[in-house]
Amino acid sequence: MTVPSRAVATLSLRAIRKVLGSNAILKGIDLEVSAGEFVVLVGPSGCGKSTLLRTIAGLETPDEGAITLGGKDVTRAEPRERDIAMVFQSYALYPHLTVRDNLAFGLRLRGESEATVKARVEEVSQMLGLGALLDRYPRDMSGGQRQRVAMGRAIARRPKLFLFDEPLSNLDAALRNQVRVEIKKLHATLDATMIYVTHDQVEAMTLADQLVVLNGGKVEQKGPPLEVYARPASRFVAGFLGSPSMNFADARVSDDGATAVAEGLRAPIDRQRFSGLERGRAVVVGIRPHDVTVRRGESSAQGYRDGAQPAEISVPVDVVEAMGFEAYAHGQVAGAAFVARVEGRPDELPRRGETLALSVEAANVHLFDPETGRSLAESKS
Amino acid sequence: MREHSRKGPWWLEPLSHFVLLLAVAFALYPVLWVVSLALDGVQRPVARAIPWPESPSLDNFRAIIFARGNTGEWLFGRQLANSILVSAATALTAIAIATPAAYALARFPSFVGAKGGTKALLATQMFPGVASAVPLYMLLDKLRLLDTRSGLVLVYATTAVPFAIFQLRGAFETIPKDLEEAAMVDGATRFQAFVKVVLPAARPALAVTALFAFMSAWNEFILAATFLSRESAFTLPVALQRHVGEYDAAWGKFAAGSIIVSVPVMALFYALQKHLVGGLTSGGVKG
Numbered sequence: 001m002t003v004p005s006r007a008v009a010t011l012s013l014r015a016i017r018k019v020l021g022s023n024a025i026l027k028g029i030d031l032e033v034s035a036g037e038f039v040v041l042v043g044p045s046g047c048g049k050s051t052l053l054r055t056i057a058g059l060e061t062p063d064e065g066a067i068t069l070g071g072k073d074v075t076r077a078e079p080r081e082r083d084i085a086m087v088f089q090s091y092a093l094y095p096h097l098t099v100r101d102n103l104a105f106g107l108r109l110r111g112e113s114e115a116t117v118k119a120r121v122e123e124v125s126q127m128l129g130l131g132a133l134l135d136r137y138p139r140d141m142s143g144g145q146r147q148r149v150a151m152g153r154a155i156a157r158r159p160k161l162f163l164f165d166e167p168l169s170n171l172d173a174a175l176r177n178q179v180r181v182e183i184k185k186l187h188a189t190l191d192a193t194m195i196y197v198t199h200d201q202v203e204a205m206t207l208a209d210q211l212v213v214l215n216g217g218k219v220e221q222k223g224p225p226l227e228v229y230a231r232p233a234s235r236f237v238a239g240f241l242g243s244p245s246m247n248f249a250d251a252r253v254s255d256d257g258a259t260a261v262a263e264g265l266r267a268p269i270d271r272q273r274f275s276g277l278e279r280g281r282a283v284v285v286g287i288r289p290h291d292v293t294v295r296r297g298e299s300s301a302q303g304y305r306d307g308a309q310p311a312e313i314s315v316p317v318d319v320v321e322a323m324g325f326e327a328y329a330h331g332q333v334a335g336a337a338f339v340a341r342v343e344g345r346p347d348e349l350p351r352r353g354e355t356l357a358l359s360v361e362a363a364n365v366h367l368f369d370p371e372t373g374r375s376l377a378e379s380k381s
Numbered sequence: 382m383r384e385h386s387r388k389g390p391w392w393l394e395p396l397s398h399f400v401l402l403l404a405v406a407f408a409l410y411p412v413l414w415v416v417s418l419a420l421d422g423v424q425r426p427v428a429r430a431i432p433w434p435e436s437p438s439l440d441n442f443r444a445i446i447f448a449r450g451n452t453g454e455w456l457f458g459r460q461l462a463n464s465i466l467v468s469a470a471t472a473l474t475a476i477a478i479a480t481p482a483a484y485a486l487a488r489f490p491s492f493v494g495a496k497g498g499t500k501a502l503l504a505t506q507m508f509p510g511v512a513s514a515v516p517l518y519m520l521l522d523k524l525r526l527l528d529t530r531s532g533l534v535l536v537y538a539t540t541a542v543p544f545a546i547f548q549l550r551g552a553f554e555t556i557p558k559d560l561e562e563a564a565m566v567d568g569a570t571r572f573q574a575f576v577k578v579v580l581p582a583a584r585p586a587l588a589v590t591a592l593f594a595f596m597s598a599w600n601e602f603i604l605a606a607t608f609l610s611r612e613s614a615f616t617l618p619v620a621l622q623r624h625v626g627e628y629d630a631a632w633g634k635f636a637a638g639s640i641i642v643s644v645p646v647m648a649l650f651y652a653l654q655k656h657l658v659g660g661l662t663s664g665g666v667k668g
Contacts, residue, residue, distance in 0.1 A: 059562050079565045096581035105577075106567035157567065270498035 428517030
């Protein structure tokens, strides 16, 4: 379907701060969103992501900082002056209006002619398959249908910028997957700038061109999602993205500087990424459950065969969760919980009480500062 | 509606219907008495188990409706108009003042004076209106508003407005903020969001509140009897009471009058019942 071109805008946030009562919600946020980009703000609840979105919408005013939309300073502008559309978590459909009038509401407020209103409603209802619902009221529709109408209302306006506030969190799992794909398609069709808030990492990973991980009112890391996943800048980001989440263990850099060691753990260090680590330095080792491989025929760290390398990790197994296509073995390494993904036929899976010998490649070992939680990798820039 | 379930023994349903019938009879029995009295030519109630008029006629209704004053004017028409005007004006005043006040209290609960003001409003609700009858009489006298409809509306509004504020504040609080914010992002000013989104969503509450204000004014007797002395200024309850004098009680006329007074309220209820059914906001947000 061809969609008429619209004014696609860039957005720029500079040192946004917001204090509510005695709580600093946003502590200096900088963000650049280029035209047509899909940015996902992700983080745990209370990290400030919704407040940031509401600040962009104009529903909250920042205490400090500046917001520029399409080159125009809108820091103090009313929501209606910003020409943005927002899809609310609750959908916020007008209960006394039919779907048709819900879609037309914003257009009529902006004084569009009835002919334009009719054409746009028609266009949007075709795009989202709302034709049969146009004369219904929100109360007569399912959650999925309401969600669609909420998106349609945003699209009909042809705004400069789309904001989504956890739009899928009230849908059931199957519908969520379906709508997620639709949003991705919609972004491609509309070629619009979109900012999307979620706490769901699957949505974050799959939708984003640029992922912004927020924590405690600050940007922890931003970048393309796969890059953020592969090279987390902090222990927080590393633990937040990925399921099950990354394993962490306190360790020390060995005397030769080649491994990080702890009880049951000897993790190889990629010395190019982590250069200049002092010998004996305390580090936090991070290893994803999916990045380990089981060394068959070995039952413990000591029992390696002639010529083989010693196992990098040995995990006494407490619990095994078999998922059918894979299994998660839970145990303890260096006093902290450790989860390993293992594959194999049911009779090959480790059992409770066994010690699992695992190996990990240096490229998949992440090191963090125990004090600050920041990654010890040399930053590229 | 819950699905009709067939659980329990067979006699449960007939029994529950029987109990309900008894309850209805208990509630309606006095009403039936009033109807029978109104339709009876006899002015004095006779104790009977079954309320049925001895000599059915519409004389009582005629006497009430076509009553004429000393000057020959049509009293009932005047009094009915008084009641309607006073009650409607009270309802309108209450809604007009209470709606913005309640919205402000619901959405900006921390503005200066919000707490103290709310408490003061609550305090006015704690005293019966009669308690202030004497000072109000003096005030109205000074303002030359005794025996006038506007004076009565003013007095009724003083109790109707605080009550309406509390009712509507509760209603506005149940309307999700998201709706207004969506409207504001869609291009509305706050006032437009209020008028185009919040007010329609609050329609059931507005209807109920207006109905309450109307009914309390319609039924009010003591203050009206205190402030009105001309027959042509009477509201219907005051006029009605005059049929039950100290020495002579025309119970038949009184009963007929009661029915006539009740009819408009019942009609209003009937007309507004679709608004009285809650849940108009359902479906707007979440599920």
